[in-house]
Structures are given as C-alpha cells and as structure tokens.
Amino acid sequence: MEPDSAFQRYVQGGLELFGIEADQTERSVMEGVFSVYRPALEGLLAADLEGVEPERPIDLSRAPSE
Amino acid sequence: MSWLDLSLRKQGAGVASGEIDPGELLDACLERIEERNGELNAIVATFPEESKRMLAEAPAGPLRGVPVVIKDEWPLPWRAERFGAAQGLVEFRSGESAPYRALRDAGAVIAGVANMHELGASSTGNVSVYGPARNPWDSSRCAGGSSSGPGSAVAGGLVAGAVGADGLGSVRYPAGYCGLTGLKPTYGRSAFEGHHIANSETIVSGPLCLDAADCRLLASVLFGEELRAHEPSGLRIGVVREPLWSNSQPGVEAACDSALRALRDEVGGELLELELPELALWTISAVLVAQAEQSHLLTPATLNSLDPELSPIARGLLKLRAILPATATARARLVRTKARRELARRFEELDLLAWPTLPAVAPPLDRPLVELPAGTATADQANVIHGAFANLTGVPSISVPVGLSEGLPVGLQLTGPWGSDALLLDAAEALERATEREFVRLRAPVALSNPATSSASPPGMPG
Numbered sequence: 001m002e003p004d005s006a007f008q009r010y011v012q013g014g015l016e017l018f019g020i021e022a023d024q025t026e027r028s029v030m031e032g033v034f035s036v037y038r039p040a041l042e043g044l045l046a047a048d049l050e051g052v053e054p055e056r057p058i059d060l061s062r063a064p065s066e
Numbered sequence: 067m068s069w070l071d072l073s074l075r076k077q078g079a080g081v082a083s084g085e086i087d088p089g090e091l092l093d094a095c096l097e098r099i100e101e102r103n104g105e106l107n108a109i110v111a112t113f114p115e116e117s118k119r120m121l122a123e124a125p126a127g128p129l130r131g132v133p134v135v136i137k138d139e140w141p142l143p144w145r146a147e148r149f150g151a152a153q154g155l156v157e158f159r160s161g162e163s164a165p166y167r168a169l170r171d172a173g174a175v176i177a178g179v180a181n182m183h184e185l186g187a188s189s190t191g192n193v194s195v196y197g198p199a200r201n202p203w204d205s206s207r208c209a210g211g212s213s214s215g216p217g218s219a220v221a222g223g224l225v226a227g228a229v230g231a232d233g234l235g236s237v238r239y240p241a242g243y244c245g246l247t248g249l250k251p252t253y254g255r256s257a258f259e260g261h262h263i264a265n266s267e268t269i270v271s272g273p274l275c276l277d278a279a280d281c282r283l284l285a286s287v288l289f290g291e292e293l294r295a296h297e298p299s300g301l302r303i304g305v306v307r308e309p310l311w312s313n314s315q316p317g318v319e320a321a322c323d324s325a326l327r328a329l330r331d332e333v334g335g336e337l338l339e340l341e342l343p344e345l346a347l348w349t350i351s352a353v354l355v356a357q358a359e360q361s362h363l364l365t366p367a368t369l370n371s372l373d374p375e376l377s378p379i380a381r382g383l384l385k386l387r388a389i390l391p392a393t394a395t396a397r398a399r400l401v402r403t404k405a406r407r408e409l410a411r412r413f414e415e416l417d418l419l420a421w422p423t424l425p426a427v428a429p430p431l432d433r434p435l436v437e438l439p440a441g442t443a444t445a446d447q448a449n450v451i452h453g454a455f456a457n458l459t460g461v462p463s464i465s466v467p468v469g470l471s472e473g474l475p476v477g478l479q480l481t482g483p484w485g486s487d488a489l490l491l492d493a494a495e496a497l498e499r500a501t502e503r504e505f506v507r508l509r510a511p512v513a514l515s516n517p518a519t520s521s522a523s524p525p526g527m528p529g
Contacts, residue, residue, distance in 0.1 A: 011386075011389065014388075014389035015385065015389065018366050018388070018389070020369050020370060020385055020389075021369075021370050022381075022385050023378075025378040025382070026378055026381050026385055027382070028382070029378055029379050029381070029382025029383065029386075030382045030383075030385060030386040033383060033386060034386065036444065036447050037350060040346055040347070041350060041394060043347060043350070044350050044351065044354075044394055044397055044398065045393065045397065047344075047347055047397065047401065049397060049400045049401065049404070052400045052403055052404050053403070054399070054400065054403055055403050058403070060253040060254060060267055060460030061252055061253050061255060061460060061484060061485075062460075062484050062485070063406070063409075063410040063413075063483060063484050064403070064406045064407050064410055066407075
C-alpha cells in the first residue's frame with residue numbers, strides 16, 4: 001500500500017532502511033501512537049533549550065546541586 | 067471477616083504476639099486467592115511450597131509471617147519475572163531481586179506473583195500475556211497499570227499489601243483506580259537491584275496498601291530504613307489547576323478538592339495556586355527518557371523475531387521506538403534538567419504539590435477511553451500528564467483514596483521534593499484523620515463477599 005501521509009512515508013522509509021518488518025496492524029499502532037504524541041513531540045523539538053547546561057553528574061535521588 | 071482482612075501492621079502484630087498463627091494466615095491467603103482470583107486475575111502464580119519455606123525460615127521482623135504479593139516485574143529465586151509479556155527484550159532469569167530480599171529479611175511471606183500490563187507499557191493494565199487483571203470495584207473495568215495485579219490483589223482482599231514498580235506512574239495509577247494508597251518513592255531510595263532494566267533512571271519499587279500506615283511499613287521495608295511518622299503542620303500545598311484539575315471529570319475534581327481542603331484544615335496549611343507551564347514538555351520528555359532505557363536492544367534482528375504472542379500494540383510500540391529521532395530523546399534529557407531546576411525552585415516555597423492521581427475513574431477494559439471536559443482521550447494519553455513528571459525528575463509522589471465517583475474510586479496525588487517520602491506519608495495520614503478514615507475503610511464489593519472459611523479469624527468474627 002502506498003503511504004499517504006508524511007508519517008507513513010517516514011515509517012516506511014525508516015523500517016525499510018533498517019530492514020525492520022512490520023505488518024499493517026503494527027503500522028497502524030505506530031501511526032495511532034504517533035498521532036497522540038505528535039503535538040508534544042513537535043513542542044519538544046521546538047522548545048527553547050538554549051543555554052540549558054546539563055547536570056554533571058546527575059543524581060536523580062537529590063535536588064539538582066546547580 | 068478473617069485476619070487476612072486486617073491491615074499489614076495488625077497482621078504483623080498479631081503474629082508477633084502469638085494471637086495469629088502465621089501458617090493459618092498463609093493458608094487463608096492461598097484459599098482467598100483460590101476463591102477470588104477467577105474473577106480478578108490479579109495473581110498469575112502461587113507456589114505454596116516456596117511460601118511455606120519462606121514462612122519456616124522467616125526471621126523476626128516487622129512483617130514476620132505476613133503474606134504479601136509482588137509484581138511480575140521482580141525476579142524471585144524460584145521464578146523469573148515475565149513482565150506481563152510473552153517475551154522481553156532480555157532473557158528473564160530467576161534470582162534474588164532486592165525487593166525479594168527486603169521482604170524476606172522483614173519476615174514477609176510472598177504468597178504469589180501479581181499480574182501487570184504487558185511490558186509495563188500502559189496505565190490501564192488491560193493487556194497482559196495472562197489476560198488482564200480486573201478492578202475489584204467493577205470487574206469490567208481497568209485495574210490500572212502497569213501494577214494492575216498488585217492493585218487488584220490488595221483492593222480485592224487477597225492480601226493487605228503488595229510490591230509494585232513505578233516507571234511513569236505505575237504504582238499510583240492502580241492505587242487511584244482501585245482505591246488504595248500507593249507510594250512512588252524518591253528515585254533510588256527503595257530496593258531496586260535485580261530489575262532487568264538495571265540502568266533505569268525512572269523505575270522504582272513501591273508499595274500498594276490499604277492505608278498510609280501500611281504503606282509506611284512496607285515502604286520502610288523496601289527502603290531498608292524506618293520512615294518515621296511526624297505530625298505535619300503548616301503545609302504549603304501547590305495546586306496546579308490547569309490542566310490537571312480543570313480537565314478532570316467533575317466527580318473526580320470534586321472529591322479531590324474536598325479532600326484537599328480537609329487536609330489543609332487538618333494541618334493548618336494553605337493552598338497556593340500555581341502554574342507549571344512546561345508540564346506538557348515534561349510529560350513527553352518522561353515518556354522519551356523511559357522508552358530509551360532499552361533502546362540499545364531494539365535491533366532489526368530482535369524486532370524481526372518478536373514472539374507472535376506479543377500483542378500487536380507491543381510490537382508496534384517497540385518498532386516505533388526503534389525509529390524515533392535521537393534528537394528528541396537528547397532534548398528530553400535537557401528538559402529533565404530544566405524541570406528539576408524548576409521544581410527545586412518551586413519547592414523552596416512549597417511543601418507539596420496536589421492534583422488528582424487520574425483525571426477519570428477506571429475506564430472499561432475493552433474500551434480504555436475517558437471522557438474529559440476537553441473531550442474524549444485514551445486513558446494513557448490523559449493519565450500520563452498526571453504521573454510521569456515525578457519519574458522524570460526523581461521526586462516522590464503518593465496516591466491516596468479520597469472517595470468514589472460513579473461508584474468507582476478516586477485518588478488524590480501528593481508530590482513532594484526529593485527525600486520527602488515520609489512527609490508524603492505524614493500528609494496521607496493527616497488526610498485520613500481529617501476524613502475519619504472514611505475513604506480508606508471503603509471496600510470493593512468483592513472484598514466483602516465470599517469470606518474465606520478459615521480458622522485464621524479474629525475471635526468472635528464469622529468465618
């Protein structure tokens with residue numbers, strides 16, 4: 001089946017590129033999940049993270065030290 | 067009523083004083099599982115000989131002779147976990163996980179392994195290789211995930227306490243849906259060693275119990291240190307109305323609001339409205355950080371040989387994870403740092419944050435959608451924003467029962483700064499006092515029916 005959305009083309013290309021097989025049901029799951037999280041993912045990719053210095057080292061059991 | 071229906075601490079005290087025969091208590095527990103599990107599917111394995119061996123070798127400890135269950139996420143010396151799935155990304159092996167050792171060393175008796183959502187991948191619990199665990203309040207409803215079996219087992223009266231695991235809310239969601247108290251500890255504070263995702267930055271073990279005092283007891287066992295009780299006073303409680311309260315079902319919002327005001331009055335505290343404008347960003351970041359934890363195993367060879375008994379949902383999710391852009395995960399880690407700094411600043415002026423554990427009551431197993439003021443959503447989509455940021459940042463969080471809506475339990479979630487686990491339990495106990503324990507005394511219909519005909523019963527009580 002020819003992909004009819006950018007996401008379907010991305011999935012088909014990505015799976016083909018890496019030789020990963022996926023049946024139609026699995027592709028439908030991927031599309032459904034992606035559609036739910038797409039706005040948040042786009043928000044993440046667009047977020048202003050300029051100047052955010054990583055914690056070194058990160059200790060998740062405590063408040064950040066810096 | 068049976069001794070089995072008492073709290074963990076009363077069972078422990080009864081065994082210690084000689085009032086309860088722990089052998090009879092274990093027999094009653096196994097009998098109860100036999101009676102009720104057909105309806106609940108909470109327990110996926112029992113092993114009476116191993117349980118009896120644990121009892122025979124139980125050291126003196128706070129839970130000596132008390133039966134509990136443990137989620138199918140933790141290996142036992144005689145049983146490898148299955149993670150609710152036909153196949154994991156690693157080979158599961160039996161062994162002494164740290165939660166097992168903690169229970170054993172406290173004298174507890176593991177009576178069974180509790181069901182969970184397949185691969186821990188949902189807040190609903192409606193998919194499992196064993197079939198779904200069912201909500202004791204309505205067996206057509208989700209018990210919550212991914213610790214569905216622990217929630218169902220405790221709310222169904224099979225045991226008084228269970229050990230789950232929480233990676234994106236997986237202790238708190240079933241606690242909320244099943245009317246229990248469930249603690250997601252501060253990252254790294256509770257027993258973890260032996261989990262098959264050894265490098266997890268999000269998963270912690272945590273207790274699900276009938277009330278906060280039992281949660282304190284079981285959490286102390288998992289922490290390896292006593293979480294002492296204190297009288298909280300003057301708590302400054304942050305309330306994030308948008309979207310966590312405003313997009314909850316009216317019955318959920320009303321129950322939580324009433325309970326929160328009762329807590330405020332009990333501790334002489336104050337409610338302070340605030341906004342967390344980047345909460346949506348924190349949520350997707352939590353999902354991405356968590357999903358990346360085993361992504362090095364998502365090779366084409368692995369993905370092309372997945373067990374056909376894995377659900378299509380699990381297979382699709384695994385394959386999607388393999389092709390998500392790494393940029394997103396890298397940015398999610400930066401967001402985590404930003405979120406932790408933002409939270410640390412907030413907690414300089416606040417003691418707790420409060421909002422509904424879940425925006426809706428438990429949805430049907432066969433249609434896990436929820437109707438919210440903003441419209442219809444999948445339960446996972448709606449739930450994750452309420453729970454995941456605690457895992458992203460490492461802070462502790464607790465779900466406490468605050469009543470019913472549409473005949474189903476509602477939970478209020480309290481979140482505190484790193485290391486405030488005892489404070490969360492103090493607040494939960496204060497809330498119980500403020501409401502005269504009305505909500506922790508509520509029992510699911512199945513927990514009130516078909517009492518085990520065991521001799522392990524309090525004197526003067528039937529059966």
